[in-house]
Amino acid sequence: MPLPINEITKLIKESIPDASIEIKDLKGDSNHYAATIKSKLFNNLSKIDQHKMVYKSLKGKMGNELHALSITTESK
Amino acid sequence: MEINEQIKKLIGENDICLFLKGTPDAPQCGFSMAVSNVLKHLNVKFKGINILEDEHLRKGIKEFSDWPTIPQLYVKGEFVGGCDIVKEMFEKGELKKLFEEKKLI
Secondary structure, three states, rough: OOOHHHHHHHHHHHHHOOOEEEEEEEOOOOEEEEEEEHHHOOOOHHHHHHHHHHHHHHOEEOOOOOOEEEEEEEEE | HHHHHHHHHHHHOOOOOEEOOOOOOOEEEEHHHHHHHHHOOOOOOOOOHHHHHHHHHHHHHHHHHOOOOEEEEEEOEEEOHHHHHHHHHHHHHHHHHHHHHHHHH
């Protein structure tokens, strides 16, 4: 089941309210995305923990409904 | 517990351990291929573990690392990251630095 961009954005915003999110649908199939996410909450966190925070916001959809989402995280 | 022990053994016995879909020479997914290629490019010796051959391992590694996706790279027993982090570290020269610090190149 593909997950639309607005749904991904909504899920991330619920957990990371200050996030600036930019998502590209790489193949136009609602299944392969690249996301750049910026948040103050990432400050002082390791890259691993930043990505984990994003994965957690997606509530188990990553690796299931959501097959491919490349993540780039930056602190603000 | 058993699967955790198996994973600890793998990452303990192999300085650079990559859990991937397929094998380093025949990766079954673009993300696994990307990380394999980075390691090959840096000319380091690494152990590839094909998680498609073992469903317990496939589930187990995700829980062990608290990380939902494959590939996963471990260096000297420590989780370094998935495809995005490894690629980013490679591009910034940080991966090479890490291997140098750990005396792996």
